Amino acid sequence: MSDPNQDVVDPDAPVVGMDYFMSLHFEERICPVVRRYADALLEGKLIGHRCPKCALVYAPPRGYCPIDVIETTDADEVQLADRGFVTNYTVVTPVAYYGQEATEPFAKVSVQLDEPGGSLSLQDVLEIGVDDVRVGMRVEAVWVPAAERNVDEIGNRSWGSAEGCILGWRPTGEPDVPAEQISDKVF
Amino acid sequence: MCSSKNVNDERVSTHTIEFPYTRTLGPVYSAFLTGLRDAKVLGITSRDGKVLCPPTEWDPQTGESLDLDFIEVGPGGVVETWAWVTEPTRKHPLDHPFAFALVRLDGADTALLHAVDAGSIDAMRTGMRVTPRWKEERIGYITDLEAFVPEASA
Numbered sequence: 001m002s003d004p005n006q007d008v009v010d011p012d013a014p015v016v017g018m019d020y021f022m023s024l025h026f027e028e029r030i031c032p033v034v035r036r037y038a039d040a041l042l043e044g045k046l047i048g049h050r051c052p053k054c055a056l057v058y059a060p061p062r063g064y065c066p067i068d069v070i071e072t073t074d075a076d077e078v079q080l081a082d083r084g085f086v087t088n089y090t091v092v093t094p095v096a097y098y099g100q101e102a103t104e105p106f107a108k109v110s111v112q113l114d115e116p117g118g119s120l121s122l123q124d125v126l127e128i129g130v131d132d133v134r135v136g137m138r139v140e141a142v143w144v145p146a147a148e149r150n151v152d153e154i155g156n157r158s159w160g161s162a163e164g165c166i167l168g169w170r171p172t173g174e175p176d177v178p179a180e181q182i183s184d185k186v187f
Numbered sequence: 188m189c190s191s192k193n194v195n196d197e198r199v200s201t202h203t204i205e206f207p208y209t210r211t212l213g214p215v216y217s218a219f220l221t222g223l224r225d226a227k228v229l230g231i232t233s234r235d236g237k238v239l240c241p242p243t244e245w246d247p248q249t250g251e252s253l254d255l256d257f258i259e260v261g262p263g264g265v266v267e268t269w270a271w272v273t274e275p276t277r278k279h280p281l282d283h284p285f286a287f288a289l290v291r292l293d294g295a296d297t298a299l300l301h302a303v304d305a306g307s308i309d310a311m312r313t314g315m316r317v318t319p320r321w322k323e324e325r326i327g328y329i330t331d332l333e334a335f336v337p338e339a340s341a
Binding site for chain 1: 197198199200201202203204206207208209210211212215216217218220221224226326327
């Protein structure tokens with residue numbers, strides 16, 4: 001924690017403000033299905049669950065299909081592609097709130113993965129500026145080197161995160177996927 | 188901020204959520220904390236002539252605004268009541284067992300809630316005299332007064 005009065009330059013000036021650091025610290029055990037996902041990430045693999053009824057692929061696996069309201073298990077596990085295309089994106093223009101380290105606009109994209117499917121949200125794009133990010137753009141994962149991977153950001157509610165293992169996604173240069181093929185995959 | 192570790196073959200993730208903000212102190216708390224930074228404890232005179240420490244902006248009897256009539260109190264004082272903390276958490280002012288106490292400083296008519304670093308619960312008693320132990324580097328925070336200690340051991 002920093003000096004609560006770090007903005008006070010003159011040590012003899014009256015104390016007129018006081019910084020409060022409200023802080024909540026907690027630990028959680030990662031549930032088995034997320035733990036298996038995290039362990040796979042460390043090995044450089046993306047895994048998901050395919051619903052045995054509707055065949056939708058969930059990445060990361062959830063252990064259930066919310067549409068059919070049935071449990072999914074290790075038997076439904078599929079290894080996913082680390083290539084795909086952008087289905088949607090948001091450009092974030094950072095403001096300097098406490099803890100925000102970014103200073104320049106950046107994009108977060110949703111990536112629809114190639115067969116057998118699944119999608120990851122809130123992914124970073126590498127190698128191109130935010131103005132060049134577009135729906136339909138084909139991308140591939142850039143993995144963090146094996147020795148440097150971590151799953152520190154993977155919690156029980158971190159659906160969609162591959163942070164610490166996938167640095168981001170870079171354009172492959174392949175032709176864009178036409179918009180009419182994406183209309184049911186935008187989220 | 189997060190981290191992850193394996194415990195008994197389980198993966199545990201830890202999270203810290205922080206929400207910082209700055210509060211403007213106003214004329215009374217500003218004077219009080221400026222005093223602490225300068226290793227002085229200030230009280231304020233109420234409408235009926237009593238000395239309130241910690242100082243308040245309003246008279247506790249009538250609710251009227253008080254004039255900025257500060258008076259230095261202490262440094263010593265008397266423990267009016269106390270509770271022993273056997274197992275301090277990381278948010279407590281001291282990392283070893285201590286007492287939370289209401290300390291009425293010499294010259295004050297009300298008591299200040301603070302920590303007493305007495306070493307042992309056996310050294311604590313109502314009515315005991317205590318004196319401040321100041322931090323070397325003070326920044327205008329209640330913890331500039333690190334703790335009160337028994338006057339005999341000061």
